[in-house]
Amino acid sequence: VIKTAEEIEKMRAAGKLAADVLEMIAPYVKVGVTTNELNDICAKYTEEQGAISAPLNYHGFPKSICTSINEVICHGIPSDRALKDGDILNIDITVIKDGYHGDTSKMFLIGDVSAKDKRLCRVAQESLYEAIKKVRPGMKLGEIGTIIEKYIKGKKTGLEKYSIVTDYCGHGIGAGFHEEPQVMHYKNNDKTVLRPGMCFTIEPMINAGRHTSVLDKDDNWTVTTSDGKNSAQWEHTLLVTDKGVEVLTLRTEEDFPRIINH
């Protein structure tokens, strides 16, 4: 749905706060810290900023952030599990500030991460950037997934054959956590035309092995790879502008432009 100028200001503020939470938590993300501790620090910070953590009680989710480690694709639940040397961790933050959502996630490399896992994380981030670079009014929504798939296929080597998780998508975002449209991360023909004022996330999940995912039957949340190989995800909340795109959740550490005009 197309946002008004006032709503766009609120999306900017929510996106900025979500990015700030990811920057704030970074120094705490070390071997030995538990994901429950990270959850509590993020929840407290978000509350202090006068915002709400969207995941808490969303469809019954029990915590304030998602923490997905190694073979966990997404929706990992914070627990007393301590981070270990070699882990790759996704922290997914969604905040509601003044009624509007900011949704973003990144990968953290814990201690000494293998070259393979570092490459998986880097390729996943680059696939997000490749897609963001192409976002502009008049573009067909399906081009986003097509770009990501083309990029990932091009990164194949003799040892690594990356795949794209198909069971979960990016999404429109605003006063609602999930709005129209669904944003597929794989090749598709969605002819929905992007318009200025649209806000949505792109959040590709890239697997080192097969694309298939398995939902944990005990906690009904944790999604893991079917072959036990690792997965990496990055997410940004984007605004379609008159001339291109604005990355509402950009962090200062990123070597990527906030605004791209075509």
Ligand SMILES: CCc1ccsc1-c1ccc(O)c(O)c1
């Ligand atoms: C934990 C929040 C949640 C619950 C059901 S889907 C979901 C979720 C998590 C992260 C996201 O980026 C997202 O768009 C949705």
Ligand SMILES: [Mn+2]
């Ligand atoms: Mn998210």
Ligand SMILES: [Mn+2]
């Ligand atoms: Mn999302």
